[in-house]
Amino acid sequence: MKVFDLAYIIEDDPITSIITELIVKQNSAFGEVQTYMNGQEAFDKLSAAELSEAKIPDLILLDLNMPIMDGWEFLDAFSALRLPKPVCVYVLTSSIHPDDIERSKSYKEVKGYFTKPLDDEVVQQMVHLGQENKC
Amino acid sequence: MHYLSDELSQLQKTQSSISDFIQESSLAGLWYWDLRNPENRWATPKFWRTVGYDPKSIAHEATAWNAVNPEDLAALKEQVAACEASYTESFEQVVRCTHHKGSSAWLYCRGLLIRDEAGQPYRMLGVLTDFTQQRNEEVYAQEVANHYGTILSNQSVYIIKTDAQGNYTYVNDLFYERFGHDSRIIGTSSLQSIIQEDWPKCLAVVERCFVEPELSHQVILRKPYRDGTVKSNHWEFKGMLNGAGEVAEILCVGYDVTLLVDNLEKSRQLLDLTKQQNTRLQNFAYIISHNIRSHSANLTSLVKLMQLTTDKAQSAMFLQMLKTSTDKLAETIVNLNEIVTANSNANQPKELRSLRHEVDKTLQALNILIHESSISIGIDIPAEVTVSVVPAYLDSILLNLISNAIKYRSTTAKPTIHLSCYRDADFIVLVIKDNGLGIDLSRNRNKVFGMYKTFHNNADARGVGLFITKNQIEAMNGKIEVESEVGIGSTFKVYFNESI
Numbered sequence: 001m002k003v004f005d006l007a008y009i010i011e012d013d014p015i016t017s018i019i020t021e022l023i024v025k026q027n028s029a030f031g032e033v034q035t036y037m038n039g040q041e042a043f044d045k046l047s048a049a050e051l052s053e054a055k056i057p058d059l060i061l062l063d064l065n066m067p068i069m070d071g072w073e074f075l076d077a078f079s080a081l082r083l084p085k086p087v088c089v090y091v092l093t094s095s096i097h098p099d100d101i102e103r104s105k106s107y108k109e110v111k112g113y114f115t116k117p118l119d120d121e122v123v124q125q126m127v128h129l130g131q132e133n134k135c
Numbered sequence: 136m137h138y139l140s141d142e143l144s145q146l147q148k149t150q151s152s153i154s155d156f157i158q159e160s161s162l163a164g165l166w167y168w169d170l171r172n173p174e175n176r177w178a179t180p181k182f183w184r185t186v187g188y189d190p191k192s193i194a195h196e197a198t199a200w201n202a203v204n205p206e207d208l209a210a211l212k213e214q215v216a217a218c219e220a221s222y223t224e225s226f227e228q229v230v231r232c233t234h235h236k237g238s239s240a241w242l243y244c245r246g247l248l249i250r251d252e253a254g255q256p257y258r259m260l261g262v263l264t265d266f267t268q269q270r271n272e273e274v275y276a277q278e279v280a281n282h283y284g285t286i287l288s289n290q291s292v293y294i295i296k297t298d299a300q301g302n303y304t305y306v307n308d309l310f311y312e313r314f315g316h317d318s319r320i321i322g323t324s325s326l327q328s329i330i331q332e333d334w335p336k337c338l339a340v341v342e343r344c345f346v347e348p349e350l351s352h353q354v355i356l357r358k359p360y361r362d363g364t365v366k367s368n369h370w371e372f373k374g375m376l377n378g379a380g381e382v383a384e385i386l387c388v389g390y391d392v393t394l395l396v397d398n399l400e401k402s403r404q405l406l407d408l409t410k411q412q413n414t415r416l417q418n419f420a421y422i423i424s425h426n427i428r429s430h431s432a433n434l435t436s437l438v439k440l441m442q443l444t445t446d447k448a449q450s451a452m453f454l455q456m457l458k459t460s461t462d463k464l465a466e467t468i469v470n471l472n473e474i475v476t477a478n479s480n481a482n483q484p485k486e487l488r489s490l491r492h493e494v495d496k497t498l499q500a501l502n503i504l505i506h507e508s509s510i511s512i513g514i515d516i517p518a519e520v521t522v523s524v525v526p527a528y529l530d531s532i533l534l535n536l537i538s539n540a541i542k543y544r545s546t547t548a549k550p551t552i553h554l555s556c557y558r559d560a561d562f563i564v565l566v567i568k569d570n571g572l573g574i575d576l577s578r579n580r581n582k583v584f585g586m587y588k589t590f591h592n593n594a595d596a597r598g599v600g601l602f603i604t605k606n607q608i609e610a611m612n613g614k615i616e617v618e619s620e621v622g623i624g625s626t627f628k629v630y631f632n633e634s635i
Contacts, residue, residue: 013429015456019436065425073578094429097421117432119439 003029003130007059010042010074011035011092012066016116020061020092023118029127038066039074046081056083059130061092064100075107088133090114090126163242166261170215170248176200185242185265187235204231211244211261219256224248230263241270293368293389296375297325299382301341313366314358325387330357330365340372341385348374348382355392367396415606423471430464470599474606483525485611490565491516494554497533504541508550515555522563522631528607535600536627540569545624561634562613570624576617583617 007030011017017035024030034057036042042060049056060078064071071091078089090112091104104110111133114122147154158165164182169175174197180190186202193199207230214226225247232240242263249258287294293310297303303321311320314328329337333356340354351373360366370389377383437460441453494516498505505512522529537552544550553568574583584605608615612632619625 013433015433015437015460016429018456019433019440022440023436093425094432095421095425096428097424116429117435119436 002031003127004057004059005031006055006057007031007033007061008042008057009033009035009061010039010066010071011061011063012038013063016063020118023120024061024123024126026120027123027127029130030123039069039071039077043069043074043077046078046083050081050083053084056085057087059126060087060089062089064091064093064095072103075109079107079109088112088130090129092116092118163240163263163265166244166259166263168259168261170219170257170259182263185263186232186240202232202235204233207231211246214246215248215256215259218246218248224250239267240265241267291390293370293387295325295387295389297385297387299384301325301385304384313360328358330359333357340370344372344374344385345382348376355396356389366391366393368392419471419474426467426471427464430460430467433460434464474599474603483527483610485523486526487521488524488526488529489518490520490522490556490563491518493529493533497530497537500534501538501541504538508541508544510541510544510550510552513551513553515553516565517556520556520563522565523633524611524631525607528611532604532607532629535604536567536629539600540567540571540625543569543572543625545570545572559630561632562630563633565629565631566626567629568624568626573621573623573625574617574619575621576619583619584615 007024009017009020009024011020017037021033021035025033034045036045039062046056048054062071062074069077071093075089078087087109088111089107089109091100091110092114093100094116096115101113104113112126112129114126143153147157158179159181162179162181163185165179166182167177183190183193183199188199188202207228211228211230214228218224218226225245228244228246230242230244232242234240243266245262245264247260247262248256249260250256288308290309292307293313294305294307295303295310296305301324303323303325306315306320326334326337336354337356340352343350343352351371353369353371355367355369357365357367368389369392370387373386374382375384375386434457437453437457441450441457444450444453491514494514498512498514537554540552541550548570551570553566555566555568557564557566576583584601605615608629613630615630616628617625618628
């Protein structure tokens, strides 16, 4: 049993997206990984899943600065969704701005704030945090 | 004749004490002089007491007469001589005397010439009254008047009074000198001399003077000065009560605080500028942190992944990604440098440029792009319109906005761009209207001009163009506005400040 059966990576930079996918997949706690170019794409998929009972992710790795729908807008829209099970959101960003860290805490869906670069150690922390939170 | 009058006349004749009493209590003294032997002069004891001498102990009477001011004495003698010559009997003369203790006694002498049977004057009777106290009061009043006159006509404080309707009843010299356009300032409305914007402030303070006349009320008001500049004055208003206890006048004391107000305004502007710069710096630090870090994070991860992989194909892919990342990092650094440059050259000199000419130049530079995208461009800018700009900024602004309009052109309709301009108060407004993709402003209004914000999935969008454009426009004291609707198009309005 994986800790994260399905994880979303929401990231606009294609290279970062590929790297993130490669690194998390090296950890056995991760199962399937899907990548989305921005908040809107991920949100559309989730709102479709809300109605169709399709597979809901256990974890969302969310970048903040993106075109179309950025991380904050995604969180606003996401909080309004009525999903059948809780989804754990980790912010994964290059920003170390204190305002961003503080703001992310105002969303109860956000269980963690991680800064890039991502490596095995950080992924391991994500897994521990996921187990604690029973994501 | 009243019987009592008769009786009193009789009494005066028979009882010398009655006549003495009258003299003693009503007069400062009597003189009775022998005009034939001028050295023979007699004065009543009351006169001597008036000038501070004990009549019983005057050793040498001729010396005591020195108490009378010699000039006045000479004038009196001339009056007597004039009377003799002109056959008039009476005269009047002010006689100053020096009191024994040194002070001045001011006496008024009414003189009467007494003539013998042949009609020749041989005696002079002088009746003296003392008006020293009255005189001193007058002197004191004059001194007080001079004193306050000096205060009122000082060189730094305005003193004015108005009636309950706000019309001037008094203005001091300084106020008149600075603000009196008309010589008949008294009776005119004080409100009219204040700039209209400050009227409500002034009226509110006057109102308070009526409610609380016991307190002074303070306000800063602006008035046009004689030379046309506007001066700020700090005023203290106070209601002045009439006999019936009603506020009849407002006393206003003020002084010039223009320099103070100007300096305050300058400090405020400086503070605003510092705040702005601080925000930009913070924003900049944030951008550095975010954008450089995001690329460096990729580099770190890619190098690690390359070390771990044994697969040749995968290794080649990582190398390609590494190259892309380093290119992007270099590009980011170029962008950041551009932003720093736009922010640091705020005080470049402005020059007059023909707006039409500059637009044509930009379109010429974008010629190939325009041709390829088959976009049609309409220009409605009169050739004579000029704008005062930092030339390099105008180039950059036009290039950014027009190339954006081309880049995000409509994919469904025939793409168009329309450029026009109009005047709005101090500004020349350039309008760039397209029928392109548009931006959802209900979601993105705060982000349009932000750094590293992109709104379309366009690979070459850097997210710095509009940020730099806004910075450059603001550095020239202008502003930029946007109206946009997804699928309909965008309209950018650039306000060039022509007042400075």
